[in-house]
Amino acid sequence: MIHLTGNQDLITAFVDSIDTFLFDCDGVIWHADVPVDNVIKVLSQLRTMGKRILFVSNNSTKSRRQYLKKFNQLNIEAYTNEIFGSAYAAAYYIKNTLQFPSDKKVYVCGMEGIQEELDSEGIKHCGASDDDENLHNLNEMSTIKDDPGVGAVLFGFDLNINYKKLAKAFTYLYSNKDCHFLATNSDLTFPAGGTVYPGTGALLAALSAPLERKPLILGKPEATMMEVIVDKYHLNRERTCMVGDRLDTDILFGQQGGLKTLLVLTGVTPSVGLEKQSIKAEYVIDSLGNLFK
Amino acid sequence: MIHLTGNQDLITAFVDSIDTFLFDCDGVIWHADVPVDNVIKVLSQLRTMGKRILFVSNNSTKSRRQYLKKFNQLNIEAYTNEIFGSAYAAAYYIKNTLQFPSDKKVYVCGMEGIQEELDSEGIKHCGASDDDENLHNLNEMSTIKDDPGVGAVLFGFDLNINYKKLAKAFTYLYSNKDCHFLATNSDLTFPAGGTVYPGTGALLAALSAPLERKPLILGKPEATMMEVIVDKYHLNRERTCMVGDRLDTDILFGQQGGLKTLLVLTGVTPSVGLEKQSIKAEYVIDSLGNLFK
Incomplete structure (x- = not known):
């Protein structure tokens, strides 16, 4: 595990190695209806650097349109084609993989x-x-x-x-x-x-x-969701990073899919005992908001 | 497995060995709202012979009062203290065993x-x-x-x-x-x-x-229901028989509780392949209605 918090050299090398970031939402981008501190600026900076951004959520109660409404309400820049909830993953799979x-x-x-x-x-x-x-x-x-x-x-x-x-x-x-x-x-x-x-x-x-x-x-950490995302976005897995707060969904999902993984500590995973967990992220940072100052 | 159907000598010996009969209801006594053929007469005959009768059901939607109403509607003789549904079993357990x-x-x-x-x-x-x-x-x-x-x-x-x-x-x-x-x-x-x-x-x-x-x-085939029944009725297990149509609930329940068991074929268990089932009743009869002519 590489701890990025406060080490700008490591952060720069890490960001340089990634073209596409997959973000879990709750506990990473926001808590319920409040954006995580400084995350809006970090996402904006990544866009400026030409990084592709995708939002990948297991929450099936929202469509992409409904997610977009939430992003807009929280003043977070996002677009329909960047949003990948499990409801959409299911619809995409049924249409394109099953050819229903x-x-x-x-x-x-x-x-x-x-x-x-x-x-x-x-x-x-x-x-x-x-x-x-x-x-x-x-x-x-x-x-x-x-x-x-x-x-x-x-x-x-x-x-x-x-x-x-x-x-x-x-x-x-x-x-x-x-x-x-x-x-x-x-x-x-x-x-x-x-x-x-x-x-x-x-x-x-x-x-x-x-x-x-x-x-x-269909959802994280299962391989089907990864296949659907790779199929739709033609990702280069080696230059893609899954960013999440849960080891057994987000991080496992990224690892099994051959992506890089970044664990944030603003969600359900506590900072103590990380080394003892059976699932270990490649990178860890206290908050996505601290990726850039 | 002793097949009783049509063998009056075996039936007489069997009935003589039992003081108390525990009956499952659906598939044994009735099908939905129709009594199984001749079962009303068989139950009446058992009462005449001085046998104790109990009705033991996993259906938790009915109280004893509601069961009694159903027995009355179908013209089957029954009394509140003979009825042991899983709703009552739970209430009895909570009061007497847990001493809530x-x-x-x-x-x-x-x-x-x-x-x-x-x-x-x-x-x-x-x-x-x-x-x-x-x-x-x-x-x-x-x-x-x-x-x-x-x-x-x-x-x-x-x-x-x-x-x-x-x-x-x-x-x-x-x-x-x-x-x-x-x-x-x-x-x-x-x-x-x-x-x-x-x-x-x-x-x-x-x-x-x-x-x-x-x-x-609380329900069949679990030991707790048997303990509750034995506690309430002070049964002599060796002279008690569980009569039912399901191997994995009724018959298993009787066997694990140390009772004799009688399988009837008017319910969910088909007559073919009985010898190959892992759970085998001690006695089997095609219908409870055929216990007496």
Whole structure:
């Protein structure tokens, strides 16, 4: 691990070796609705130096458009084609990798961000907010039947998850072995307000536990997301760096994808005990805001 | 395996060896809302012979009172003190085994049956139908906080499971290692209308996956339910028989509890391949209705 904090010579050599920076957002660029100190200037400086910037997030609740709105609100320069959330990664994968048939639809457990990204790629879908109203009683269970028109189930974080959605998704996957089983990410928890709450991976367990199938995970640290990003942006992996605050998603994702990795200490990873962690970043800095003075 | 079907001598010897019969309900006594052929007469005959009858079900959606209503509707003789559903098992365990403090409450993911059984045992509770209205947006997440007054989380089947309930149950268990984690049963699926749907164990996975804790399961085939039944009814295990249609719940439950076991073929277990199953019942009959002519 190379500690960059305060060592301008090392920082210069590191920055010179990179053409493209992949940034995780929460804990790196911002905390909830507040930008990390000096990060706006650092990003601006990287742009001035001709570096390519991408924002890579496992949060599937937002579309690229919704992310852009957030960047704008926080006065952080960003563009739609620089934003790569797991909702978009899923839509891109379904369209370009799966080459999803136009006569099939995707059943979605998830929120508006996923629906919007599927729309943007011209993929038919159902479920999500259409099924926010739950079954009214146990007898209505029998209204849930197999639908051969459903060619994939896509599972993302859904604040409005309910039994109807789980039972529909289960039925499509249980009755049709050819139906693709995809998930935007598998984070068991997500941090908020100083604690953690159940994440996509927790809700997903309710669907994968009764099935004898596991989903293909699109988000970090899985290889599929890296393949999608490399496919879309034609990255030179040796001159690309993944910057993140989580060892088991961001840093592992970069390492397994053959990228350089930079850990920041403004998020979930504490500075003490870094040497004892099984996953070690190539570079570490206390804050992305301290990359340049 | 001793096949009883049509062999009246074997049946007589079997019945003579048993004082108490524990019956699973769905697939044994009835199919949904229709009694299995001739079962009403068989139960009546067993009563005439002085046998004790108990009904033992993993279905946690019904209280004993609600079960009794169903027995009455189907014209099957039954009494409240013969009915042992997993909702009641949980309430009995919390009161008598845990000796739950009167100043603590149980947070419930589940339906009216559980609430009613907790009330019947005088146990304070919250959640369940009180939390059927979900969080309205992601910002409301921060309203979910630890509550040291919650001394146990009890998880059962809940048609109205939602994110609020999962996040509350998670928070109580995550923040307080002394909070008991209980579940009425762990069936991953339940059969209905010729197919299966996600069961209690599926929904429960959304809670146990992000926790580094596993729940204590009250239902079949777990030992706790047997201990509760033996404690309440003072059974002589050698002269008690568990009658059921599922090998991995009913029959395993009886075997692990040291009871005799009778498999019926009117439920989920097909008659072909019985000899190849790893779990083998001591006795088998095509239908409980054929125990007596």
